Amino acid sequence: MPRSFSAAPRRETIAYRNQSLSYTLVFRSRRTIGFAVRPDGSVHISAPAGTSPEWVAQQVLKKADWIIKHQEAFANRPAPAPTRHFEAGSPHYYQGQPYQLRFAEARRATVTVEGDELIIATPAPLTSAQTEALLHTWYARQAGPLFAEALVRVWPRFTEFNLMRPTLSVRQMQTRWGSCTPRSARIRLSPELVRARPECLDYVLLHECCHLLVGDHSKAFYDLQTRLLPDWERWKQELNALPK
Known part of the structure; x- marks a missing residue:
């Protein structure tokens, strides 16, 4: 079986429309690049091993509107409703x-x-x-x-x-x-x-x-x-x- 590859994550930042777009990049044994925006707004990129950070940055720029849209959606979600308590004064x-x-x-x-x-x-x-x-x-x-x-x-x-x-x-x-x-x-x-x-x-x-x-x-x-x-x-x- 081929050996799996996974380098340590690295933090990257690019400029897009007068703002900074930061993401965590990790290289893995995969054929395509993967994008993920988490509920806290952080961006995580999984790129094929052997590609360069510069190439990844170009792909992130192409996907920037999609990333920002999802970050805004998470940011605009209503805050979780508070939990009820059943003690005196609650x-x-x-x-x-x-x-x-x-x-x-x-x-x-x-x-x-x-x-x-x-x-x-x-x-x-x-x-x-x-x-x-x-x-x-x-x-x-x-x-x-x-x-x-x-x-x-x-x-x-x-x-x-x-x-x-x-x-x-x-x-x-x-x-x-x-x-x-x-x-x-x-x-x-x-x-x-x-x-x-x-x-x-x-x-x-x-x-x-x-x-x-x-x-x-x-x-x-x-x-x-x-x-x-x-x-x-x-x-x-x-x-x-x-x-x-």
């Missing part, structure tokens, strides 16, 4: 408003909103996991009435289509805010949506209602969604910024 959201978590003692477990506090009262102290589970249960109890109110706000936008009014249900989901079965006009929404502003909830519900007309995420779907809710991207971004 912020938690309900209908878009932040509340501080406070614990109290009571004969039975209850969750109430008072002023700027979300109060969890229980007979005995809770672990973080137990607190999280109790909050999930409370969100689910609030969800039904809030989802019904959202449908009252959203559904008039679909009057022109003469559709069957959908049935809403609450379902915990790991990776989605909602789902729709067009055939039965059934829409399932995550109880976590009660943490967001009503406008965010309306966006998700409208999104699922649009699937009653267009089942996929094609251009036709987004054209319809934009016509019915022109600023939907704003609410999507706000929703995805909620602490996970």
